[in-house]
Amino acid sequence: MSLSARSTSEQLPSAHDRVYRTLRTRIMHGEIAPGEALTLRGIGREFDVSMTPAREAVRRLVAEGALFLSSSGRVSTPELSNERIEELAALRALLEVELSSRALPRAHMALIDRLQTINATVAEMVSKRDAVGYIRTNLEFHRTLYLRAQAPAMLAMAETVWLQLGPTMRALYGRLRRTEPPHNHKLIIAALKAGDEPGLRLAVRSDVTQGLKLLVA
């Protein structure tokens, strides 16, 4: 509680960064419901820091669209309108189709193997009805593929979209009761194996837009 109570002499990653990263992960993985309120003092209490780092972390998340700031300054996770959800889905399609396209020529067998492993975990999460686990491993599947695109700015932008959709995705996957493993992921892997770019683009676009179309309907 004192000023320099930090005993870990390791690479202290600056308090606000720790708070930021933890909250960001929580939001992206859908661990917070849409419209849920957060308070600076509450965050400070949870992470054992003062309001200052909590404020910086919240500001940053607001800037990324992960949190909503009311006119009176209260912060909460956003409740997205259908228009906004459709737009974010279109952005996912735009960005992720391009990323997958760029990753294709660099996708070797080791990557495809890793994707298949991750995909097995995705299927497991689906069968367990673990919404957060599903979202987390699903995003890991996509990120693993897109990392091969060697396009960090584009990947960062895609992750920002994921972040904005986080709470909504949780609401979506909690609502729709699927137990079948993701079909589009298999199409993506097959297209990667075949070096089939049009097929890959189509599969990614379908995978990215399918779930959100259901939510809007």
Add this chain to the structure above:
Amino acid sequence: MSLSARSTSEQLPSAHDRVYRTLRTRIMHGEIAPGEALTLRGIGREFDVSMTPAREAVRRLVAEGALFLSSSGRVSTPELSNERIEELAALRALLEVELSSRALPRAHMALIDRLQTINATVAEMVSKRDAVGYIRTNLEFHRTLYLRAQAPAMLAMAETVWLQLGPTMRALYGRLRRTEPPHNHKLIIAALKAGDEPGLRLAVRSDVTQGLKLLVA
């Protein structure tokens, strides 16, 4: 200097927001050179606020990629690598082609007139060799068109890319010595008039990528 020295009883837009908006505009319009350093106390002094709002504004701009944060916490405008510039140009192409495409069916004569007026100002800035004025009016041209797309999230993302390219654009347009008015803008207007979507997409893509290709070369 005192606590509540705010005499303007208007809609006080919260100090950090005023600082944020001013700095953001400056950066986007290329008024700050790449690599230029900023200090929290310096910002506070300029805007007559304490470090707290200055910090929040800077944090927000860092989150948007408009400012670079060194490992020791010093902030400066980013000096972009060629790879990053190419990536951001690709993002501009991706997002703005889509935005223009969505704006096309809603583009009526009043909009085209406005674009032509703005374009005349762009040409004037070019002939005056006013780099900042050129960047500002050029972005106004694009924003005016994209506003018609009714896609706020997508437009916000495009503006984030502009923001990241701000200081670099200034360096670019200061370096290349053109005096001819923008040809691609005329192609964009012509395609809008003709309702020619493929032509519009091509013209926007060319306009967005041409300048940055020169910088990289």
Add this chain to the structure above:
DNA sequence: GAGCGCCTTTTGTGATCACAAGAGGGCATG
């Protein structure tokens, strides 16, 4: 004359405080 180390100053980080505004509940009144 050149290189190196120490010291001062600048700067970012985080904590704490004073203040204003808004929200929510409890109590009194009709």
Add this chain to the structure above:
DNA sequence: CATGCCCTCTTGTGATCACAAAAGGCGCTC
């Protein structure tokens, strides 16, 4: 019993302070 008002407590904002680290300059030494 319902409704409205007031009070209190919570919450965000901005200022200020203490501290640590990094940077830059200056002088000393070889």
